[in-house]
Amino acid sequence: MAPSGAADRARRTPDPAATPNPPRTPSPPRTPNAARDQARLAKAGARRQARRLRPGGATRSAAGVKDVAAAAGVSLGTVSNVLNRPEMVSPTTRAKVESAMESLGFVRNESARQLRAGSSRIIAYLMLDAGNPFFTDVARGVEEAAEKAGLSVFLCNSNEDAGREADYLDLLEQQRVQGVLITPLDPDSSRLSTLPNRGTPVVVVDRAIDDGEHCSVAVDDVLGGEVALTHLIELGHRRVAFVGGPNTIGQVRDRREGAHEALRKAGLPPESLVDVLTGALTVAEGRGAGQRLAGLPADRRPTAAFCANDLLALGLLQQCVSLGLRVPEDLAIVGYDDIEFAAAAAVPLTSVRQPRQLLGRTAAELLLDESSNPDHEHQRVTFTPELVVRTSTRGNA
Amino acid sequence: MAPSGAADRARRTPDPAATPNPPRTPSPPRTPNAARDQARLAKAGARRQARRLRPGGATRSAAGVKDVAAAAGVSLGTVSNVLNRPEMVSPTTRAKVESAMESLGFVRNESARQLRAGSSRIIAYLMLDAGNPFFTDVARGVEEAAEKAGLSVFLCNSNEDAGREADYLDLLEQQRVQGVLITPLDPDSSRLSTLPNRGTPVVVVDRAIDDGEHCSVAVDDVLGGEVALTHLIELGHRRVAFVGGPNTIGQVRDRREGAHEALRKAGLPPESLVDVLTGALTVAEGRGAGQRLAGLPADRRPTAAFCANDLLALGLLQQCVSLGLRVPEDLAIVGYDDIEFAAAAAVPLTSVRQPRQLLGRTAAELLLDESSNPDHEHQRVTFTPELVVRTSTRGNA
DNA sequence: GGTCGTTGCTGAAAGGTTTCAAGAAGATTG
């Protein structure tokens, strides 16, 4: 119970060049190019120690119910009963079986269980980007609801890659999971319908969809975009950048559409919104967009930017500040999602908040209903977003 | 909740109040108390539309290899060959089989495959906190290495909860995954050794461990703590808060120990480091710590804070700024992990950087080696952290 | 003393896949 001791030992042990046949050593962490910050008090490097141990008998015997039954002197069916209907086994028998399990190190084979019983106790959430706190917050809501129902959650990360998304869908279907929650790259993809057609419930998260095949839980992105841009218009901005992309992502399209809607309602021309296209919804892409925006001559530069999500907004903000632009005086910024880090940013970020955890919880509840309730009706739940105004648009006034 | 016997039993008891009606509607998103920001242009709420559709024939026939074989007019073994050794099936036969699969909507039953073949194509990463960008970056490294090897990754989130961690370990062992990567709450837990003893490889991530049962990949946290505090000492700070907790988390203990080591080397008394204990490593807990620190009279308040991770540091920073403390003049702050948001914070954060992605990639590579190479030797890889100095300690000078 | 209900346990069947020894059909060789 003294891990500090272990660490101590690690540091003291002489650097062993004596690794007989180690897997190729990892390259040392490359110094990040993005960060212009300096002052390395310690240089990066890796130490590695190998040990051939393979202690006596790694008991790879893998005891099964049969072995347990033999050891306990009961039949195989009884062992199964202990596992699945313990109340219908006499206490003494149960004790015998349980102690046999213990001493044999029995681990139930879930594949066989599922094959025979037909049902899995797992649901999966296939996320668009596990690095985006928005989605991990949604995931927390999912876990909450799943735990209440006695299910486990596997998280999968498509990382905005259509190929990976498809691979994971295949995998999950083959695993016969109880259901899949997904924030898809393209909610209209036909691939999304094949699962429910074959019996695996799918609930679409953060996209509204009404094809009769899925439930969906979403936040009104068009309204969110409209609210954001209305706010900027009311502050007097007449030339606004829309930072986001790629356009294949529905959230981006909807939020842009909402922005245009706001222009329309305000009687402003569509050209008031200038597209700044990004390759993904990440901080790094936001920095790139900042570079481009800051490079424009001041009289042609938009006076405000509406970003498709907070990661973009934070990157944009960071880059603009470091290039000497003042926020909001030179450029007002509105983000989207109101992730926890938005409020802690260099200039606290105005953002459009979504009920993240509730989104996940509701989606999971719909999934559970679909997979357990024969009278299930597909539903489309839409939540309303909420603008949170902070310094990045309002200033400190 | 993983299928422990007790949980199972609980679950099976028939639900007395059968719910023929749709799941209870979710409560509307509660307005967050933490944010003091205002200006709601749109109030939150939910719309819901139900549709009973249940289109004609949800083909839940679940065609199997047998059906495909019949449809294609070949034997069952041939279908399996198409699936697993396509090169040894004649092109024409293969085409027949493939089109039969297509038209029947065949989906391979992974449970059965795994039961028979014995092997899973899945590895899992059991994370300490999926909401911490540090771990999602590690996960990205894991995915990268796994993809290269043709494996899929399931992410699981213990959320710093020992019970959930144990449940997931059970579940993964029962699933017979190919291996488990884990950042454990307590690396010394005996539970961690039972899996490898029974044949499921386990690699410990972000903790050094040398028990002969696991590989481990870590960054030297003691050194990191030392480097961080040395930096503060060199800046003249003589009274520093250590913000972190709970103490059961090894990372916290090591980093604190390193800080004390720095004091020792500088000839300063141990009381120079004041513990500010938190309940978890989150932004919210960081805010709480900020509240407490800012509440101290200026002459008793530490002049600097070293936080066990960046989430704490960001929360602390946010709270201190909003309470009128100047950073770094009134309070210098050092974080840990150098997550992407650290550089974009209100005051860009000095932090101890770790090679996150490399950590994950290396861990996954070790796991793959362990599960495929009979001569595998357990290794302990240690990387060296790196201090990145920014405004939160140095100021703008 | 027979009948009936309970309670606890048994043993075989089933579930969908992979594997593998063996067979069939064609091609090649002497």
Next chain:
DNA sequence: CAATCTTCTTGAAACCTTTCAGCAACGACC
């Protein structure tokens, strides 16, 4: 043309669990 190889294909066995009809033992009852 027979013998030998090759190349494909086949069918049964095995993987481990759950389920379920049935059996044995026992007490209660008329």
